[in-house]
Amino acid sequence: MLIARPERRPRRRATEALRIVDAFSRIVRLGEGLGRNGRISEAAIERTLEALQICRDKMEARGVTRARLVATQACRTAANGDEFTARALERTGLDLEIIDRETEARFAARGCGNLADSRSENVLLFDIGGGSTELVWLARPEDASNSRLELDQWTSVELGVVSLAEHFGGKSVSAETFEAMTAFARDALRPFAETLAGRRRCERFHLLGTSGTVTTLAGVHLGLDRYDRWRVDGLWLSDGEASRAIQKLRAMDFEERVANGCIGPQRADLVLAGCAIFQAIREHFPAERTRIADRGLREGMLLELMEAEGDLPSSDWQGPQNHRG
Template sequence: MDAPAAATTGSVPPWSRTAGRGEHVYAALDLGTNNCRLLIARPERRPRRRGGEMLRVVDAFSRIVRLGEGLSRNGRIGEEAIERTLKALEVCRDKMESRGVTRARLVATQACRGASNSEEFTSRVRDRTGLDIEIIDRETEARFAARGCGALVDREAESVLLFDIGGGSTELVWLARSEAAPCGPLGLQDWTSLELGVVSLAEQFGGKSVSAEVFGAMTSHARRALTPFAKRMSERRRCSRFHLLGTSGTVTTLAGVHLGLDRYDRWRVDGLWLSDDEAARAVAQLREMDFEARVANGCIGPQRADLVLGGCAIFEAIRELFPASRTRIADRGLREGMLLELMEADGAVPRES
């Protein structure tokens, strides 16, 4: 979709206006099981930093809303979660208006895909905020993640595993060169999306006090879910430069812990390489923290302190099933993928080769 519906007041929202080529202000909203994230940007035709970003960020917003809280037990989005999310979406709408957004895509993922009352929820969002939320399927989510992170892939690798550990689902994307063009760019070759996420793991196993036995059980649970895809990919070609590419709060938190940051710093984390040993040490360091230490950590905080070890368990299972000497960390993904596709459609940035 190009733009959300107009607000119920009858006014025309600025993101429904037309603009000349190169003059659009773009917005992408990702409403997940745990987070509500907005990114507003203009095209950047001359990328200046590592990772070749073609986006010049105008504004951003992120709030933990826990939309999927209790969903695994009840099958419905709860009233408290709806109210938290509506308040966050009102902030997003106001930011879009104040920044003069003219092109937008607003999507919801696993929590809305799995909830029996998702249509009721999106209708309430539309009535209260004027925002028209699109519930995307798993394949579209995987495609956006791959597009958003693609600039961080080692171009000399023959294949890469991209993973996105979310609140209610985990996406795995196999990027590889086409047999028809073995010297060409890496492209999406295969993918899977699993109902396995940090919120669902925390609700099933607990997240505040995580013993070695509980962490082992979470890792085994994740391993069982990931194994079918790992078997399917076991015969795919790899080379010495094969690596993992991770995008999510789990891996960016691990990167912050590895760097010893007092406060999270996106510019130091995005594009960071972790060796396998460094990744293992960061996981071990996080596991050694009790709940209070996680709450106090500037890269975790109180809203994610009970979720991060579930993400580490999924990451450990991925590292076991897809051995690689290094992992690249991406503080980018779904929103960036949406923005780039919108900009490409307008001719504002070159299409990916």
């Protein structure tokens, strides 16, 4: 959850237009077991409803006047997704909207796209979630008279850290298991990579990642005792630094990951699955550097909501020109 108000100063870029008032985050694993049963489990529903009650209380305490509340992959695919949102409304009074994949990809791009190198002609943005991974190809049109990057191609793949960890195991991950996870992710991402195989990549081409996986990797790379958003958001990782951070994580056993201040017990059995997906992305889209974003979907939602309400000037951000669902 993110609560913000528009910045009442001359227009600034992207998330600088937001003044954050309050935030809350909890890993609830809503999609736990979904791949096996096709349904959201009762335990996952209860965990999520408890977290939503905290969100409701914070919204009431802060006097929130307008909100957009969304659910993503787990509710899109679960047979009881609508049943869950109905229970959430009944229990908490929060009316969740199940958004489609295109909207989710647009929000992610809108929320962190300003971190892309403004001199790049193309950038691959990715968001590794619990049940899906969004890939967005940002490019500058050849005939453009300005320097804007536009959302050119996108896809959403039913591949996330929860589903991958459940399939292969996440607590004890051998070298063979990690390679199997990476190969699985590589195959899942291949169709999108093939659609972009003929695209020229500029000298400043880079990856732009938003998700717990890449922010955790950044924290491990920096050697932080506790996660620090201000040091992570906007950080550049070279290809070698990303590889070394992954290797450092792979060398930790489960107890060491639990004890690490940037991972903790909530992510300890998921982070290596995320690393496998990140590794597969790097193999399909080789780049000398990756920029880390501790921002994304929530910030994109807020910016669009404020613009729609007239609290911010309309953005020059370009929506999907072409897309793949």
